[in-house]
Amino acid sequence: MSPKTLYDKIWDAHVAHEADDGTTLLYIDRHLVHEVTSPQAFEGLRMAGRTVRAPDKTIAVPDHNVPTTEGREKGIENEESRIQVEALDKNAKDFGIHYYPVSDVRQGIVHIVGPEQGWTLPGMTVVCGDSHTATHGAFGALAHGIGTSEVEHVLATQTLIQKKSKNMKVEITGKLAPGVTAKDITLSVIGATGTAGGTGYVIEYCGEAIRDLSMEGRMTVCNMAIEGGARAGLIAPDEKTFAYVKGRPHAPKGAQWEAAMDWWKTLYSDDDAQWDKVVTIKGEDIAPVVTWGTSPEDVLPITASVPAPDSFKGGKVDAAKRALDYMGLSAGTPLNEIAIDTVFIGSCTNGRIEDLRAAAEILKGKKIAVKRAMVVPGSGLVRAQAEEEGLADIFKEAGFEWRMAGCSMCLAMNPDQLSPGERCAATSNRNFEGRQGRGGRTHLMSPAMAAAAAVTGHLTDVRDMM
Numbered sequence: 001m002s003p004k005t006l007y008d009k010i011w012d013a014h015v016a017h018e019a020d021d022g023t024t025l026l027y028i029d030r031h032l033v034h035e036v037t038s039p040q041a042f043e044g045l046r047m048a049g050r051t052v053r054a055p056d057k058t059i060a061v062p063d064h065n066v067p068t069t070e071g072r073e074k075g076i077e078n079e080e081s082r083i084q085v086e087a088l089d090k091n092a093k094d095f096g097i098h099y100y101p102v103s104d105v106r107q108g109i110v111h112i113v114g115p116e117q118g119w120t121l122p123g124m125t126v127v128c129g130d131s132h133t134a135t136h137g138a139f140g141a142l143a144h145g146i147g148t149s150e151v152e153h154v155l156a157t158q159t160l161i162q163k164k165s166k167n168m169k170v171e172i173t174g175k176l177a178p179g180v181t182a183k184d185i186t187l188s189v190i191g192a193t194g195t196a197g198g199t200g201y202v203i204e205y206c207g208e209a210i211r212d213l214s215m216e217g218r219m220t221v222c223n224m225a226i227e228g229g230a231r232a233g234l235i236a237p238d239e240k241t242f243a244y245v246k247g248r249p250h251a252p253k254g255a256q257w258e259a260a261m262d263w264w265k266t267l268y269s270d271d272d273a274q275w276d277k278v279v280t281i282k283g284e285d286i287a288p289v290v291t292w293g294t295s296p297e298d299v300l301p302i303t304a305s306v307p308a309p310d311s312f313k314g315g316k317v318d319a320a321k322r323a324l325d326y327m328g329l330s331a332g333t334p335l336n337e338i339a340i341d342t343v344f345i346g347s348c349t350n351g352r353i354e355d356l357r358a359a360a361e362i363l364k365g366k367k368i369a370v371k372r373a374m375v376v377p378g379s380g381l382v383r384a385q386a387e388e389e390g391l392a393d394i395f396k397e398a399g400f401e402w403r404m405a406g407c408s409m410c411l412a413m414n415p416d417q418l419s420p421g422e423r424c425a426a427t428s429n430r431n432f433e434g435r436q437g438r439g440g441r442t443h444l445m446s447p448a449m450a451a452a453a454a455v456t457g458h459l460t461d462v463r464d465m466m
């Protein structure tokens with residue numbers, strides 16, 4: 001048998017039909033659903049008089065539009081948001097799918113809830129009408145975003161029409177230096193390859209530095225595969241993966257667990273597998289990084305300065321000029337002198353318990369020096385655990401707002417928004433113009449770096465605080 005990559009193996013195991021031109025009907029194991037990209041899909045089913053083909057494999061949760069303040073189960077003020085969330089409430093009930101409403105402690109960002117509840121398992125195909133579905137690739141699942149018409153197709157048939165991507169390997173060798181995290185890896189990869197570097201590929205992340213990451217760190221890395229242009233990100237499952245999955249509410253049990261493990265243990269790329277593209281980065285060369293511009297590829301070590309647009313080539317010269325203008329920055333300013341107004345810790349990139357621990361570690365016994373700071377746990381269960389561990393108290397004593405779970409200020413579809421010109425240190429994954437509110441300015445970084453900025457009031461090298 002010819003050698004295969006992990007992606008090849010999962011793909012081959014899910015092909016329901018392949019046409020001569022390579023167009024393939026893939027079987028889908030899990031369909032995650034949120035309120036933004038599903039209303040028309042359910043409406044389509046209704047109009048066609050169809051049902052959801054596999055309701056037991058379909059999981060819905062409202063996350064983008066939900067307020068993160070207490071008392072939110074009483075209803076949403078903003079009409080557009082309210083309509084979307086109420087539509088999901090109704091659709092989940094009418095079509096009999098698994099549902100975690102706002103009042104359920106298990107509610108949270110869909111990409112945090114899936115793994116937490118054991119819906120996401122190695123070797124699966126996982127889709128969601130959301131680009132950051134790539135997150136689930138951390139389990140060795142083929143996971144990617146789909147559009148609303150595809151959401152309807154998967155609801156109706158539990159299959160998806162796809163063409164196979166190419167195989168790309170991103171290897172992070174050796175050890176990470178102290179203060180360097182999964183977020184710094186994933187941002188540095190995009191810094192090196194650009195936002196189009198992964199276009200047409202599924203990326204498998206491998207190497208010692210990836211193996212050394214916790215499951216949470218691996219989710220952070222895969223989360224941003226899409227920001228690097230890739231269709232999906234993958235990490236081969238190992239003992240850490242199996243330990244994380246075991247005992248979760250929807251993970252297999254008993255004989256089913258044993259059978260699953262027999263398949264899961266085959267989920268790695270064969271030694272002589274063929275790669276269409278390979279990128280290798282030394283773990284020890286990665287520094288704590290921040291973004292300076294309006295694209296996730298605009299990333300530099302915190303020890304650097306704002307770059308001069310002329311230092312780029314081609315179209316990037318004008319893009320950098322525009323970015324600096326929007327960000328209100330001048331070339332040559334040391335990054336660690338940039339003053340911050342607001343700190344946002346949360347999102348499907350960095351809203352898990354380990355992220356909150358890392359931030360709290362820096363904040364312990366300190367006060368914030370920014371105008372406002374908020375922590376938005378990725379799920380109600382992350383929130384509860386953080387309270388139990390005393391992290392919530394550390395945040396509150398430091399001056400952070402302690403919020404309920406949701407996407408929140410990651411994309412500002414709810415009331416958590418930046419005002420024009422407001423500058424934010426954020427642990428999320430996108431720094432596009434207006435992403436966190438019209439005119440808002442976003443600097444992406446790790447939770448520890450965001451906490452450091454909260455304490456000093458400017459972008460800060462977390463290594464100076466360790």
Ligand SMILES: CC(C)[C@H](C(=O)O)[C@@H](O)C(=O)O
Binds near residue numbers: 036130131132145
């Ligand atoms: C709203 C949704 C479709 C969108 C996505 O696909 O990623 C959002 O989650 C985001 O992060 O921009």
Ligand code: SF4
Binds near residue numbers: 109132349429
């Ligand atoms: S947290 Fe942000 S990136 Fe993740 S799904 Fe929500 S809006 Fe998208």
